[in-house]
Amino acid sequence: MIESHAVVSHTEWLEARRQLLAKEKAFTRERDQLSAERRALPWERVDKSYVFDTPKGKQTLADLFGACSQLVVYHFMFGSDWEQPCKSCSFWADNLNGTPVHLRHRDVTLIAVTSASLAKIDALKQRLGWTFTMVSAGGSSFNHDYDVSFTRDELEAREVTYNYRPIKLSVTEQPGISVFYRNASGAVFHTYSCYSRGLDMMNGAYHYLDLVPKGRDEANLHPPMQWVRLHDRYGD
Numbered sequence: 760m761i762e763s764h765a766v767v768s769h770t771e772w773l774e775a776r777r778q779l780l781a782k783e784k785a786f787t788r789e790r791d792q793l794s795a796e797r798r799a800l801p802w803e804r805v806d807k808s809y810v811f812d813t814p815k816g817k818q819t820l821a822d823l824f825g826a827c828s829q830l831v832v833y834h835f836m837f838g839s840d841w842e843q844p845c846k847s848c849s850f851w852a853d854n855l856n857g858t859p860v861h862l863r864h865r866d867v868t869l870i871a872v873t874s875a876s877l878a879k880i881d882a883l884k885q886r887l888g889w890t891f892t893m894v895s896a897g898g899s900s901f902n903h904d905y906d907v908s909f910t911r912d913e914l915e916a917r918e919v920t921y922n923y924r925p926i927k928l929s930v931t932e933q934p935g936i937s938v939f940y941r942n943a944s945g946a947v948f949h950t951y952s953c954y955s956r957g958l959d960m961m962n963g964a965y966h967y968l969d970l971v972p973k974g975r976d977e978a979n980l981h982p983p984m985q986w987v988r989l990h991d992r993y994g995d
Contacts, residue, residue: 761972802940802948807904812877812895820901820939821947823894827868830939833961834907836932837875837883839897843989844875844883848934850987854963855891872896874908874932887991905952907935922954934958 767775809820824830835852836845852871859869871893873880880893902908909919909931918925921933936958938951959965968975977983988995 805947809899809901827866829867831869832937833871834935835871835873837873839874907933
């Protein structure tokens with residue numbers, strides 16, 4: 760219980776903190792090594808043509824890079840027949856505002872891709888004050904090919920592949936992040952994708968919660984993110 764947590768002298772606190780700091784530094788070094796291994800993964804060429812509905816009209820996957828050679832796609836859960844988006848994906852998306860301008864100065868374009876129509880996307884962005892680019896893949900197989908969108912028939916008939924393993928799902932949309940590289944000749948390569956808990960590192964709010972005494976405080980919630988709301992609905 761948090762009320763009965765150990766309370767010690769400043770000297771004892773410093774010693775405990777230094778011991779944890781050694782572990783934190785080791786973890787940071789291991790994370791840096793893991794990041795290097797992630798970047799060293801082999802690539803696969805994207806030969807399939809994808810067309811998206813965007814604020815600039817129809818665009819191909821190569822067009823979405825803009826002036827950058829690297830593209831990060833957040834697969835946002837908002838089905839073409841859904842009235843409301845996934846509240847958890849909206850929690851992640853709140854972390855995107857203000858980020859793309861910094862990434863562009865490191866040769867990276869960051870966007871969100873969803874199955875919903877451009878009209879639904881525009882209404883949602885206006886409602887929540889989002890300024891990052893979000894486009895619709897509803898007219899293509901892009902989200903399906905990258906294992907985040909499934910038909911109801913697929914879900915009812917069999918297990919599907921999500922997070923690199925067969926699994927039984929009940930929801931047609933799932934979250935994910937995919938990374939692409941475009942070379943000087945215009946060829947596009949898929950370099951990385953992650954799903955499920957692999958997205959944790961992209962949510963700054965969760966990392967702040969990991970610092971405080973109560974942590975994420977989700978152990979007794981089913982599902983754990985039951986507490987999350989669209990940020991304009993916490994007063995409801």
